[in-house]
Amino acid sequence: MARRRRPDTTLVTGGRRKEWRGHLVNPPVDRGSTILFDTVQELRASGPGLGRYYYGLHGWPTQWALAEALTELEPGAAGTALAETGLAAVTAALMAVLHSGDELLMVDSAYGPTRHFCDVVLTRLGIATRYYDPLATAEDLEALLGDNTRALFLESPGSQTFEVQDVPGICAMARRRNVVSLLDNTWATSLLFPAIAHGVDISIQALSKYVGGHSDLLLGSITANSEYYDRVQRAVWDFGHAAAPDDAWLTSRGLRTLGIRLKRHEESALTVARWLDEQPQVARILHPAFESCPGHEYWKRDFKGSAGLFSFALSGGDSAARDHLIDRLEMFGIGYSWGGFESLVTPAEPIRTASSPDWEGPLVRLQIGLEDPGDLIADLEQALGAYP
Numbered sequence: 115m116a117r118r119r120r121p122d123t124t125l126v127t128g129g130r131r132k133e134w135r136g137h138l139v140n141p142p143v144d145r146g147s148t149i150l151f152d153t154v155q156e157l158r159a160s161g162p163g164l165g166r167y168y169y170g171l172h173g174w175p176t177q178w179a180l181a182e183a184l185t186e187l188e189p190g191a192a193g194t195a196l197a198e199t200g201l202a203a204v205t206a207a208l209m210a211v212l213h214s215g216d217e218l219l220m221v222d223s224a225y226g227p228t229r230h231f232c233d234v235v236l237t238r239l240g241i242a243t244r245y246y247d248p249l250a251t252a253e254d255l256e257a258l259l260g261d262n263t264r265a266l267f268l269e270s271p272g273s274q275t276f277e278v279q280d281v282p283g284i285c286a287m288a289r290r291r292n293v294v295s296l297l298d299n300t301w302a303t304s305l306l307f308p309a310i311a312h313g314v315d316i317s318i319q320a321l322s323k324y325v326g327g328h329s330d331l332l333l334g335s336i337t338a339n340s341e342y343y344d345r346v347q348r349a350v351w352d353f354g355h356a357a358a359p360d361d362a363w364l365t366s367r368g369l370r371t372l373g374i375r376l377k378r379h380e381e382s383a384l385t386v387a388r389w390l391d392e393q394p395q396v397a398r399i400l401h402p403a404f405e406s407c408p409g410h411e412y413w414k415r416d417f418k419g420s421a422g423l424f425s426f427a428l429s430g431g432d433s434a435a436r437d438h439l440i441d442r443l444e445m446f447g448i449g450y451s452w453g454g455f456e457s458l459v460t461p462a463e464p465i466r467t468a469s470s471p472d473w474e475g476p477l478v479r480l481q482i483g484l485e486d487p488g489d490l491i492a493d494l495e496q497a498l499g500a501y502p
């Protein structure tokens with residue numbers, strides 16, 4: 115048994131098998147659909163799986179190298195399936211474990227399109243979704259389990275509002291009660307929160323964000339333990355999900371620098387958030403590393419750091435004034451997604467049905483990129499100066 119390497123080393127070595135990269139440092143980007151066999155016997159003997167040439171849907175070293183590196187970053191994981199977007203990874207993972215008549219417990223702070231899929235598609239398939247408060251404890255959630263509850267979905271920290279959940283406690287309870295746990299781990303990545311080691315059965319990442327890191331691709335991953343990996347991979351193929359070679363290759367390239375980029379995102383985001391916290395126009399910072407963040411104690415206990423995405427609540431003003439503030443910013447692109455090298459801003463307008471957030475005032479979400487934080491602060495200062 116090879117000694118398990120530390121994550122920063124795995125970022126460099128992961129997936130770079132000699133038989134996949136040849137004499138070069140990186141596995142190549144190969145494009146194709148058909149795999150050719152020499153004989154019918156060879157064709158018949160083949161099948162899908164990591165390391166087995168079969169058909170374009172199932173990939174070749176360009177995709178396998180990325181999947182293997184992502185698995186290596188998750189102690190306890192059995193494998194990783196790739197899908198063409200983060201959302202496809204979320205929906206394929208849900209479809210892998212849910213059946214008609216089942217109930218899903220979904221965190222109320224989930225990514226919007228995840229919520230939409232549950233409300234529209236799962237409902238149509240006869241699968242009920244019940245939303246729960248992101249601050250619910252394992253005990254609270256155990257009390258919510260019904261006879262048909264099959265799966266419990268977590269997202270920690272939550273989209274837009276950043277509540278941190280007791281992931282290990284909740285997942286241990288779920289396992290005891292024979293309920294599968296799924297986590298959207300896009301904010302933290304495996305580096306800041308190795309999910310499988312914390313008891314999660316199925317961990318999903320939108321690789322479009324930090325792992326890709328350059329705002330130039332869409333891709334998603336599902337990493338699972340040995341109990342669930344086969345059925346997740348099977349569902350991904352059954353729905354025809356695949357990772358395009360160029361996007362997989364770019365994501366592998368992004369992965370090599372994920373560690374240093376995340377550190378810089380973290381430091382700059384903390385610098386900006388601490389500055390914002392002192393401004394009279396700012397009522398509250400919603401950032402897992404701040405004590406004011408619900409679930410901060412879980413972040414402190416479980417996470418190895420923080421990422422570059424957070425929100426803040428403005429003091430006074432209304433959503434129109436908030437929108438004008440955003441329009442005045444010059445260094446921040448206005449647009450969805452995050453995790454790239456550049457700073458972004460969006461209005462945050464969380465949908466909640468099972469919980470009521472306890473702040474007042476409109477919310478702004480910032481993705482802090484790799485620019486000099488001093489320039490970002492100067493920009494925020496000019497924009498806030500005219501608020502409301």
Ligand SMILES: *Cc1c(COP(=O)(O)O)cnc(C)c1O
Pocket residue numbers: 199200201202204225273298300301320321322323332333334451
């Ligand atoms: C962006 C995002 C997704 C979806 O990723 P895409 O690649 O854009 O489909 C899923 N979950 C979270 C938390 C996200 O931020």
